[in-house]
Amino acid sequence: AQSVTQLGSHVSVSEGALVLLRCNYSSSVPPYLFWYVQYPNQGLQLLLKYTTGATLVKGINGFEAEFKKSETSFHLTKPSAHMSDAAEYFCAVSHTGRRALTFGSGTRLQVQP
Amino acid sequence: DSGVTQTPKHLITATGQRVTLRCSPRSGDLSVYWYQQSLDQGLQFLIHYYNGEERAKGNILERFSAQQFPDLHSELNLSSLELGDSALYFCASSVGSRDRNEQFFGPGTRLTVL
Numbered sequence: 001a002q003s004v005t006q007l008g009s010h011v012s013v014s015e016g017a018l019v020l021l022r023c024n025y026s027s028s029v030p031p032y033l034f035w036y037v038q039y040p041n042q043g044l045q046l047l048l049k050y051t052t053g054a055t056l057v058k059g060i061n062g063f064e065a066e067f068k069k070s071e072t073s074f075h076l077t078k079p080s081a082h083m084s085d086a087a088e089y090f091c092a093v094s095h096t097g098r099r100a101l102t103f104g105s106g107t108r109l110q111v112q113p
Numbered sequence: 114d115s116g117v118t119q120t121p122k123h124l125i126t127a128t129g130q131r132v133t134l135r136c137s138p139r140s141g142d143l144s145v146y147w148y149q150q151s152l153d154q155g156l157q158f159l160i161h162y163y164n165g166e167e168r169a170k171g172n173i174l175e176r177f178s179a180q181q182f183p184d185l186h187s188e189l190n191l192s193s194l195e196l197g198d199s200a201l202y203f204c205a206s207s208v209g210s211r212d213r214n215e216q217f218f219g220p221g222t223r224l225t226v227l
Binding site for chain 2: 034036042043044045046049090098099100101102103104105106
């Protein structure tokens with residue numbers, strides 16, 4: 001079985017500050033890891049993904065994440081928050097043999113002016 | 114715009130009724146996944162179809178069923194609806210059945226059961 005834990009259901013940062021959204025996973029086999037963003041009344045948009053290879057992954061809108069196997073983590077970061085980053089962020093995992101995504105509970109990011 | 118379309122956007126119905134949600138995948142995508150998003154359960158995988166065949170089931174109730182047609186569009190049928198079925202239903206598509214293929218999500222259908 002696999003699972004995803006996102007620490008902090010709500011995170012608030014000031015505009016220009018570092019964004020750090022935490023994700024830990026549990027998987028008995030090598031995972032594929034994803035971050036999705038959901039804006040109000042919209043579907044999910046892929047920010048970035050890790051499958052194999054380089055453990056530091058760069059995504060859209062200036063976001064990046066680092067896969068740390070020893071810590072079973074895949075935290076999402078962005079050096080400088082913009083107001084437009086306010087949304088809900090979901091970490092998800094899949095693996096060989098299970099193509100469907102298992103999602104974390106989500107983190108709502110608020111950006112203060 | 115992901116290229117995945119879902120209809121209707123909103124659906125309001127009564128308990129005990131039956132509804133059908135429709136999904137058209139991106140052009141060329143053979144896999145369709147259905148997910149349910151609710152406040153208490155979060156985002157949960159329901160079912161996966163690949164090129165017309167069911168490939169995997171998740172937390173899908175027996176009252177729910179789905180199919181993928183030869184033109185690759187998919188329908189999710191929900192019957193004997195209960196208040197707890199109120200949720201956002203997303204479909205997602207990917208190119209094939211390979212695990213690494215990212216999934217592209219549609220805008221969702223918001224179902225309200227009164």
